Amino acid sequence: MKIPxxxxxTKLERNAKAYICCFFVAVGLSxxxxxxxxLTSEELNxxxxxxxxxxxxxMISAMIGEPSSLIYMIAGxxxxxxxxxxxxxxxxxxxxxxxxxxxxxxxxxISNDQKTITFKLKPNLKWADGKPLxxxxxxxxxxxVTDDKNGSPYASDYQxxxxxxxxxxxxFRVTYNEPFAPAMDSWAGLQILPKHLLxxxxxxxxxxxxxxxxxxxxxxxxxxxxQNIQLSRNSTSVLGPANIDKLVxxxxxxxxxxxxxxxxxNIDSMGLDPTQFSRIVPARPKLNQTLNLYKELGSGYTxxxxxxxxxxxxxxRVRKAINYAIDKQEIIDGVYLGLGINIASPxxxxxxxxxxxxxNYAYDPEKAKALLKEAGFVINNDGILVxxxxxxxxxxxxxxxxxxxxxxxxxxxxxxxxxIQVTIRPLEWASFISxxxxxxxxxxxxxxxxxxxxxxxxxxxxxxxxGGDKFNFIGYSNPKVDRLLVQGRMELNPDKRxxxxxxxxxxxxxxxPIVYLSAGYGLSAIHKRVKGxxxxxxxxxxxxxxxxxxIPSPLRRNEIVN
Amino acid sequence: xxxxxxxSTNPSVLKRALSNPLAKSGFIIILVVFILAMLAPWIAPxxxxxxxxxxxLLEPSAQHWMGTDGLGRDVLSRMLYGGRISLLVxxxxxxxSTAIGILLGALAGYYRGWVDTLIMRLVDVxxxxxxxxxILAVIAFLTPSIYNVMxxxxxxxxxxxxxxxxxxxLSLSSREFVQAARALGAKDARLxxxxxxxxxxxxxxxxxxxxxxxxxxxxxxxSFLGLGVQAPQAxxxxxxxxxxxxxxxxxxxxxxxxxxxxxxxLGYNLLGEGLRDALDPRSGSRK
Numbered sequence: 001m002k003i004p005x006x007x008x009x010t011k012l013e014r015n016a017k018a019y020i021c022c023f024f025v026a027v028g029l030s031x032x033x034x035x036x037x038x039l040t041s042e043e044l045n046x047x048x049x050x051x052x053x054x055x056x057x058x059m060i061s062a063m064i065g066e067p068s069s070l071i072y073m074i075a076g077x078x079x080x081x082x083x084x085x086x087x088x089x090x091x092x093x094x095x096x097x098x099x100x101x102x103x104x105x106x107x108x109x110i111s112n113d114q115k116t117i118t119f120k121l122k123p124n125l126k127w128a129d130g131k132p133l134x135x136x137x138x139x140x141x142x143x144x145v146t147d148d149k150n151g152s153p154y155a156s157d158y159q160x161x162x163x164x165x166x167x168x169x170x171x172f173r174v175t176y177n178e179p180f181a182p183a184m185d186s187w188a189g190l191q192i193l194p195k196h197l198l199x200x201x202x203x204x205x206x207x208x209x210x211x212x213x214x215x216x217x218x219x220x221x222x223x224x225x226x227q228n229i230q231l232s233r234n235s236t237s238v239l240g241p242a243n244i245d246k247l248v249x250x251x252x253x254x255x256x257x258x259x260x261x262x263x264x265x266n267i268d269s270m271g272l273d274p275t276q277f278s279r280i281v282p283a284r285p286k287l288n289q290t291l292n293l294y295k296e297l298g299s300g301y302t303x304x305x306x307x308x309x310x311x312x313x314x315x316x317r318v319r320k321a322i323n324y325a326i327d328k329q330e331i332i333d334g335v336y337l338g339l340g341i342n343i344a345s346p347x348x349x350x351x352x353x354x355x356x357x358x359x360n361y362a363y364d365p366e367k368a369k370a371l372l373k374e375a376g377f378v379i380n381n382d383g384i385l386v387x388x389x390x391x392x393x394x395x396x397x398x399x400x401x402x403x404x405x406x407x408x409x410x411x412x413x414x415x416x417x418x419x420i421q422v423t424i425r426p427l428e429w430a431s432f433i434s435x436x437x438x439x440x441x442x443x444x445x446x447x448x449x450x451x452x453x454x455x456x457x458x459x460x461x462x463x464x465x466x467g468g469d470k471f472n473f474i475g476y477s478n479p480k481v482d483r484l485l486v487q488g489r490m491e492l493n494p495d496k497r498x499x500x501x502x503x504x505x506x507x508x509x510x511x512x513p514i515v516y517l518s519a520g521y522g523l524s525a526i527h528k529r530v531k532g533x534x535x536x537x538x539x540x541x542x543x544x545x546x547x548x549x550x551i552p553s554p555l556r557r558n559e560i561v562n
Numbered sequence: 563x564x565x566x567x568x569x570s571t572n573p574s575v576l577k578r579a580l581s582n583p584l585a586k587s588g589f590i591i592i593l594v595v596f597i598l599a600m601l602a603p604w605i606a607p608x609x610x611x612x613x614x615x616x617x618x619l620l621e622p623s624a625q626h627w628m629g630t631d632g633l634g635r636d637v638l639s640r641m642l643y644g645g646r647i648s649l650l651v652x653x654x655x656x657x658x659s660t661a662i663g664i665l666l667g668a669l670a671g672y673y674r675g676w677v678d679t680l681i682m683r684l685v686d687v688x689x690x691x692x693x694x695x696x697i698l699a700v701i702a703f704l705t706p707s708i709y710n711v712m713x714x715x716x717x718x719x720x721x722x723x724x725x726x727x728x729x730x731x732l733s734l735s736s737r738e739f740v741q742a743a744r745a746l747g748a749k750d751a752r753l754x755x756x757x758x759x760x761x762x763x764x765x766x767x768x769x770x771x772x773x774x775x776x777x778x779x780x781x782x783x784x785s786f787l788g789l790g791v792q793a794p795q796a797x798x799x800x801x802x803x804x805x806x807x808x809x810x811x812x813x814x815x816x817x818x819x820x821x822x823x824x825x826x827x828l829g830y831n832l833l834g835e836g837l838r839d840a841l842d843p844r845s846g847s848r849k
Contacts, residue, residue: 256807263810273807275632279619280811334615334633400788402807406633409794413613424793425705 057551069209076153087214088191135166185454242547340518345505393421394443438468585836591829644796658716663723671731730762775830
């Protein structure tokens with residue numbers, strides 16, 4: 001999807017159900033139409049009238065990448081979670097208003113010392129193959145994820161569990177060394193795997209990665225590498241059956257190609273970029289009439305991050321100067337066509353964790369120049385800032401993402417105006433991560449963070465998490481932030497926790513280890529033949545309860561799905 | 563000695579080539595493109611890098627003859643400046659490949675024996691590697707930049723010239739005027755540079771002109787893939803690459819750079835063919 005950042009690999013993806021809709025896909029008969037023509041009023045009525053809920057039909061979506069494995073807890077990548085979230089269940093889930101509720105569990109108890117959580121499973125749960133789903137499966141999944149030999153990217157949260165036990169088939173109990181506030185969120189992210197099919201197997205190479213058996217609404221029908229993944233309804237789903245019969249996800253690695261398929265009505269849903277969303281679709285009557293567009297504030301943001309281990313970025317004055325010299329509103333208007341928000345905390349705006357008193361650095365080139373002068377830089381004859389004979393120049397690395405490349409060009413121009421020379425280097429994702437991020441070999445990067453619902457950001461900012469393999473690859477180290485992050489993890493009172501994270505965001509802004517560029521909106525289009533989408537979009541996102549979506553039979557394609 | 567028929571310096575050659583209407587149109591196209599690119603700083607209506615977020619993706623109009631791109635930059639100005647880069651890359655790359663080609667071809671064709679074997683096997687090896695992928699691989703190791711693109715294209719496209727020069731040298735060195743010069747005691751260098759090379763220029767010129775067309779295309783291809791000329795510098799290839807994302811909506815971003823590449827390559831090809839006809843005494847189309 002759009003904001004797929006390095007770090008989409010964090011919790012957002014585990015709780016990815018809200019985002020699933022953007023990934024569903026499929027294949028239909030080509031109905032190439034002229035998208036500039038309008039529908040007749042008859043067609044329009046047929047599309048817009050109310051229909052009763054009914055079973056059946058196929059929903060086709062587009063996805064950019066192909067999963068490497070459907071054991072998401074091991075693969076840890078966005079395409080994998082998009083599919084696996086339809087196949088597997090978690091213990092807990094977020095409801096419409098983002099409060100935790102039980103999915104596989106009926107209820108749970110937290111002990112008085114806040115260190116032990118006891119989950120009670122719903123009775124008579126079954127896997128799609130008919131075998132019973134019990135706490136033995138839950139315990140086994142926990143062991144598999146925390147086992148270092150499996151190398152799960154999510155191991156660290158679950159490794160804080162001191163002991164886990166399954167005293168009977170319906171009871172699962174975990175005990176922590178000390179209270180761990182993000183615990184409940186972590187149990188809403190763990191997809192439970194079937195012990196009876198996986199025990200004793202290598203989770204990286206087992207055929208289960210391509211032929212999973214789960215317990216949720218859908219099961220895998222077929223997977224044609226490089227083409228599509230087809231799911232069909234699981235009649236024994238523990239949460240009751242879904243409405244739509246088949247979900248087809250077509251793998252189309254290029255956003256423009258996806259859009260052509262959307263215009264030809266070969267797919268029902270896809271993620272849009274800002275130009276498609278606010279310029280192309282509104283300009284075409286037929287698209288405008290047949291598509292519902294959704295815009296929701298994601299919990300991710302795009303930033304410019306400094307390598308704090310390199311000079312001169314170790315100096316807070318230089319970082320602040322660069323921050324003042326970048327016009328964030330220009331980036332939001334020019335790159336995101338206004339579909340972004342200028343933020344000052346690393347949290348989704350409007351949530352309780354986002355500190356409303358903070359304001360991002362305003363665009364102020366004079367202040368930037370003054371700060372750099374203070375730091376000892378002088379303008380030479382060529383108009384370039386120099387200190388001790390060395391020019392102030394650096395390279396911005398980013399992945400090949402159009403929005404980020406454009407942002408880099410805007411930044412380059414603003415920095416040139418105050419005498420900083422910048423070169424831009426867009427890199428292919430895999431080589432960017434392995435050759436530059438993991439080796440710490442970069443000056444400045446433009447990347448994004450996708451965040452979870454819990455405010456804990458220990459693994460991004462704590463000084464113990466520095467290093468190329470970890471998320472604090474910019475090398476941030478601040479004792480005060482360290483202390484706040486540890487406090488925030490142990491504090492279970494939401495109001496006290498809020499105060500801690502507000503203080504954390506304030507310190508972070510003051511220190512400016514990164515420049516917040518924009519919190520972007522997630523943009524998507526879904527064909528109007530798909531009914532039952534919760535409107536207006538609840539806090540949980542447009543994909544909330546997608547199992548209740550349905551396609552009325554008069555609106556279905558001629559379904560010859562290959 | 564002066565009898566060495568200097569075909570290539572015959573003043574009537576260009577005239578003869580241009581008497582062919584196709585070659586003439588090729589020549590005119592290239593001339594126009596060159597003049598426009600040369601005059602870019604004076605005739606471009608805007609600064610090519612001037613971003614204007616309030617004028618994003620405007621259709622061609624009186625203010626912006628070729629519209630604006632995704633960052634509100636004037637496409638006409640970027641096309642003019644991009645033309646300089648594309649043409650420069652084409653010429654320098656072909657300069658490099660022709661220089662290498664002449665040197666190696668002359669050595670192989672003049673000295674023969676193991677030198678010839680060695681060079682020609684090297685040519686075979688280079689030709690057996692798909693050159694676009696070789697270039698992609700090399701650029702991936704280096705930092706993509708306009709200089710690297712010129713050098714890498716130059717270093718990977720000299721094989722054709724080498725073969726042509728060698729073949730010419732082989733056939734020319736048995737001619738009477740060369741034998742005569744050798745009999746008169748001319749040294750290797752004199753034989754190569756005064757007798758053999760000037761008489762081999764015909765195929766070299768033709769192949770360089772055609773080579774520029776290939777290099778312009780290669781540069782566009784690399785820039786299109788993001789491995790050529792880097793932002794914010796414009797080249798036809800990266801304007802086209804930007805335009806790809808908006809192709810259903812902003813046709814002007816793909817059409818103009820596409821046309822420019824097409825016309826330039828066509829121009830060079832027509833001129834090259836015309837020159838070949840005019841310069842090659844064996845060519846049947848010569849009247």
